[in-house]
Amino acid sequence: MxxxxxxxxxxxxxxxxxxxxxxxxxxxxxxxxxxxxxxxxxxxxxxxxxxxxxxxxxxxxxxxxxxxxxxxxxxxxxxxxxxxxxxxxxxxxxxxxxxxxxxxxxxxxSMKIQKLAAKEPVVSFELKPETITDKHAVLITDKDSMLSIMSRVEEVLLSGKIEGISDCFTPDGYDMFLTLLSYGKVNLVRKPEYRFLKDGNQTLCKSIPVQFRFTTANNKDFVEDLCFRFTPELKISSVAFTLTRQTENDILRDDKNWDESSKLLLINFLENYQTAYALKRYDYLESIFSDSALIIVGTQLKRTAVSKDMENFVKDNILYEQKSKAEFMESLRRSFKSKNYINLRFEDINMMKKSGQEIYGVQLKQNYYSNNYNDVGYLTLLVDLSEELPVIHVRVWNKNKNEYLSAKTIITRPYGYQLGEW
Incomplete structure (x- = not known):
């Protein structure tokens, strides 16, 4: 170490x-x-x-x-x-x-400014011209218009004054931006270096680096990069926290025979998922879980004695419970109310796509941090991304990485789990 x-x-x-x-x-x-x-x-x-x-x-x-x-x-x-x-x-x-x-x-x-001796290797596929297809190209005129809009967004982040910016957003996008501004004290960290990427009907603008500071005790300050999604009419329709560079690269550089649009689809979903927790978007999360979803949650327990009846469901001081969608959403509602903030960070991803369909199995390491509860574990998801809104069919959390809960397994055996089986 x-x-x-x-x-x-x-x-x-x-x-x-x-x-x-x-x-x-x-x-x-x-x-x-x-x-x-x-x-x-x-x-x-x-x-x-x-x-x-x-x-x-x-x-x-x-x-x-x-x-x-x-x-x-x-x-x-x-x-x-x-x-x-x-x-x-x-x-x-x-x-x-x-x-x-x-x-x-x-x-x-040292307070002496020291730049890196050489630029880091370029590993994100969107920065490699030889791997960007024509469908990902953005017209220069669109870039200029979007840069003008992003300049106005920067001014809001610097000044904290929200007046006169709503015309840059769709109604839903503006609501998300207002919610984001209330997620702690927001500071623009440095001058952004924008990347624009065409993804279907929307254009992704990555990214604005910001710091979120929290004033109450036992809190932690975070740096996040914000991705803004533009409609064809050049309105910002949504805002999301980006994945870490490593996680994004793991998806984009994976040698599976997926086209680029499928990889971008998965990135957008994961960005939206982690952002929904941060901004406590209860209605959005409720809308993307299937009514019949298999949901297994794990909770880090304090070190107390466990009754004999619960022994099969408690491992390594983690209580595992299977919940219906209604039970899970009610638990999530209570969790959102009890926390000043929530921050998720994903890494160590493995994934698989169902042949010929936009159905994905994903297993990744999730770092969960809030002011009153923290844990690290592995989240397994089975999600259908074929429609405008994703549909999550399986959501399983486990303390340790487990081949039994891998992306490959969840694709081939999506509903064959029994609580306590692993």
Whole structure:
């Protein structure tokens, strides 16, 4: 572990005095980190709350004065503060053992701006001209119009003033944008570098990097990239948090014999799914689950005794329950009400497409974080993407990666599961 940490470097990419922000690059062996990384730092008065870097980029906020010299930053490895939040017994054990000693988690960040020596390898297919087909090309005139609209969106994110922007959106898109602006305090992290991609009747605009900050205790700050979807009439119809670069690349570079539109379809679905949790879009989630969906959920339990009747359903201190759609949605409604925010992060994906159909089996690692509950596990989904709205037929969560719940298995045996069977 310490050797891995020794190869992680943190440097300043940009200093934004008007926001008292320092934009950071996190690299491993000279390349941007492909997934997430949690860290905190000394702000001149105290150690900060946890921050999360995404795709090798994060921020450091200094509310009163930017540092004039190097400042210390610490990569989170113990998560002792999270243990305090939801498991008193685990917290007692960790206090008794003491904090794990990894000297290389401690970094010194120079305030000298240091760009990467060379651009990282281009791995996303939409950036490779030789792999983009004609159907993904966007007319320059459309790009200019969309850039003008995105410039207005940037102004809103910088100023916090929403007036005069509604004409850029469809009604549903505007509602989503307003909800997003209430998801913590929103800051534009850096000047966006836009990519436009034609996907059927819509055009994807990726992406605006923003930071979400939360003011209440036990919260965590996130950096997210926002994808804006344009209609043919050049109205923004929806907004979504993008997948991590690594997860997107895993889908786009997969050597399965899928056409590009199918891969984009799956990316859009996963982006919409994780965004629906973040924005607590209960009605949308209710609309995409089949009434007869097989739903198995897992909940991380505090370390308490389990009755004999429940032994078959509790493994590794996880309670597994099969729920009807109505039960699942009611549980989700209560969860949304009890949380200040929810943030999902997907990685380690495997997937399969049913031959000749837009039906997908997906298994991926889900990092779930909120102010009062956190877990990491593997989510398996069977989803039909043939219509405008997706239809989820199977949704199973398991603590550990399991071949029995792989994408291949869920495609070939979609309803053959029994609770506790794995």
């Amino acid at each position: 310490d050797e891995i940490l020794s190869n992680i470097d943190v440097r300043v990419e940009e200093i934004v005095p008007e926001q008292m922000n320092v934009n950071l690059l996190f690299t491993y062996c000279g390349q941007l980190l492909p997934n997430k990384l949690d860290y905190y730092y000394w702000n001149g008065f105290r150690n900060t709350r946890l921050y999360e870097a995404k795709d090798g980029r994060g921020t450091a906020n200094f509310d009163d004065m930017l540092p004039t010299r190097d400042f210390p930053l610490y990569i989170e490895v113990a998560y002792t503060r999270e243990a305090e939040n939801y498991d008193s017994e685990l917290n007692m054990v960790m206090n008794a053992l003491g904090e794990m000693s990894f000297k290389n988690k401690n970094k010194t960040v």
